[in-house]
Amino acid sequence: MRSLLLATLVLVSAHASAEGQIASLVTFESAAARPDNTMGQKNITSILNASMEYTLPENISFYGGFSFVIGEKFESAVTLGSRFYSATPAFQIFPGIPMWSFIGGGVSFMDDTVYYPEAGFRVATSDTSRLDVYIKILNSSDDTYDKHVMVGAGLTF
Numbered sequence: 715m716r717s718l719l720l721a722t723l724v725l726v727s728a729h730a731s732a733e734g735q736i737a738s739l740v741t742f743e744s745a746a747a748r749p750d751n752t753m754g755q756k757n758i759t760s761i762l763n764a765s766m767e768y769t770l771p772e773n774i775s776f777y778g779g780f781s782f783v784i785g786e787k788f789e790s791a792v793t794l795g796s797r798f799y800s801a802t803p804a805f806q807i808f809p810g811i812p813m814w815s816f817i818g819g820g821v822s823f824m825d826d827t828v829y830y831p832e833a834g835f836r837v838a839t840s841d842t843s844r845l846d847v848y849i850k851i852l853n854s855s856d857d858t859y860d861k862h863v864m865v866g867a868g869l870t871f
Contacts (some may be wrong), residue, residue, distance in 0.1 A: 734770060
């Protein structure tokens with residue numbers, strides 16, 4: 715009986731904070747650490763993303779859109795990803811401003827395919843907008859994109 719009650723409580727709390735909405739997601743990422751490629755030049759310096767995000771009632775979101783890569787050369791790509799948000803806010807900065815944690819991952823189709831895990835926080839700045847602060851690690855078979863640690867911030871509205 716206790717396990718059934720606990721499962722019901724978890725299920726109800728997971729549905730309580732999710733809205734099931736479609737929103738615009740704009741992010742900017744900057745390279746916090748990047749290796750030198752074989753020519754001795756730096757690679758990606760920053761990435762600008764413009765996406766649409768759909769959040770399910772189970773605190774899972776899916777996003778997709780376009781990325782613009784700034785580095786040794788300008789490049790554009792298609793990006794797809796998913797995030798899992800905590801069911802309840804991790805903590806509150808100020809009264810009425812909750813902060814959720816999230817983990818996720820995605821793929822960007824640049825000149826070479828780039829996979830990345832990500833982790834961060836989402837802060838409710840108002841009833842309709844959210845601020846994301848996160849870190850992601852780019853992984854690819856191409857040295858141009860591999861082993862980059864990106865720190866990013868985004869706005870969902």
